[in-house]
Amino acid sequence: MGLEFRKLHPTFVAEASRIDLRKVVDESAFEQIREAMDRFAVLVFRDQGFSGEEQLAFATRLDGELHRKTGISVLQKSRFGDEALTDVSNVNADGEILEAGARQRSYTLANRLWHTDASFQDPRGRYSMLAALVVPAVSADTEFADMRSAHDTLPQTTKSGLEGLHAHHSIAYSRQTLGFEFSAAESERLKGAVHPLVLVNPRTGRRSLYLASHASRIVEQPIAEGRLLLRDLMEHATRPERVYRHAWRAGDFVIWDNRATMHRARPFEDTVHRREMRRVTTLDVGDPSRVAQAA
Ligand code: OGA
Ligand code: MN
Numbered sequence: 471m472g473l474e475f476r477k478l479h480p481t482f483v484a485e486a487s488r489i490d491l492r493k494v495v496d497e498s499a500f501e502q503i504r505e506a507m508d509r510f511a512v513l514v515f516r517d518q519g520f521s522g523e524e525q526l527a528f529a530t531r532l533d534g535e536l537h538r539k540t541g542i543s544v545l546q547k548s549r550f551g552d553e554a555l556t557d558v559s560n561v562n563a564d565g566e567i568l569e570a571g572a573r574q575r576s577y578t579l580a581n582r583l584w585h586t587d588a589s590f591q592d593p594r595g596r597y598s599m600l601a602a603l604v605v606p607a608v609s610a611d612t613e614f615a616d617m618r619s620a621h622d623t624l625p626q627t628t629k630s631g632l633e634g635l636h637a638h639h640s641i642a643y644s645r646q647t648l649g650f651e652f653s654a655a656e657s658e659r660l661k662g663a664v665h666p667l668v669l670v671n672p673r674t675g676r677r678s679l680y681l682a683s684h685a686s687r688i689v690e691q692p693i694a695e696g697r698l699l700l701r702d703l704m705e706h707a708t709r710p711e712r713v714y715r716h717a718w719r720a721g722d723f724v725i726w727d728n729r730a731t732m733h734r735a736r737p738f739e740d741t742v743h744r745r746e747m748r749r750v751t752t753l754d755v756g757d758p759s760r761v762a763q764a765a
Contacts, residue, residue, distance in 0.1 A: 484510040511730040518723035533752040558747040583683035592663035596754035606743035617678040620707035643686035
């Protein structure tokens with residue numbers, strides 16, 4: 471399969487040549503996509519027509535095990551009947567646009583914070599694959615930040631200082647910064663997870679900063695010092711030259727590596743315009759090619 475990739479940003483993100491991902495079956499094609507993911511960290515595929523089941527099947531073949539605790543699934547049942555299929559839409563179970571006060575809406579609003587998917591879980595998310603089903607006529611974009619570039623461009627002394635540090639990630643923390651409240655039972659379920667501040671891609675050896683608005687503190691540092699460091703790194707990582715803004719078209723299918731990027735939704739009049747998106751995220755466990763071969 472002769473897939474070609476056209477860069478959409480100087481340091482990451484590429485658009486793939488025409489392909490129907492539902493029809494991809496041979497392992498060499500999957501390996502080509504994984505290699506492109508290692509190179510570009512975000513891949514854009516146009517005109518895909520996945521059903522929910524086909525999206526789940528594709529994600530499993532590409533990257534192994536699926537994440538079932540990435541987002542709102544910790545709070546409510548999925549309207550798609552499988553917790554691995556995350557609803558990122560602004561509509562309710564009856565297909566009506568969510569009202570301003572709806573709990574599901576305030577939950578999804580938090581996607582406007584810079585984050586990586588499921589960093590508050592262990593295992594964390596590896597690849598996320600977001601399918602745009604219905605896209606409004608107004609812009610309702612998603613931004614991505616290159617966390618490899620964020621790491622590469624730090625001064626050497628800062629880089630050395632980050633090795634061996636860990637951040638605690640908690641969704642309760644990031645949501646609380648927006649005034650969202652959790653019950654005691656929910657808080658207990660959302661205790662969070664600890665991950666290194668610098669991740670190394672095991673296939674390429676490339677380092678990236680692993681940050682998110684879920685990062686509440688640095689385990690090895692006093693709270694205030696850790697939070698200030700996290701803020702500085704966040705500011706550095708999201709400078710305009712490291713950000714790609716994706717303007718969605720219906721049928722777009724975007725795969726990103728959560729170890730090497732952050733992302734955030736951009737605001738639009740979401741109580742007026744319908745936007746239907748469906749995401750599948752994989753677990754960051756094992757080597758993807760070996761996981762897929764074993765499956
Ligand atoms: C996601 C996400 C952003 C958006 O699906 O994980 O953060 O723009 N989406 O919908
Ligand atoms: Mn997300």
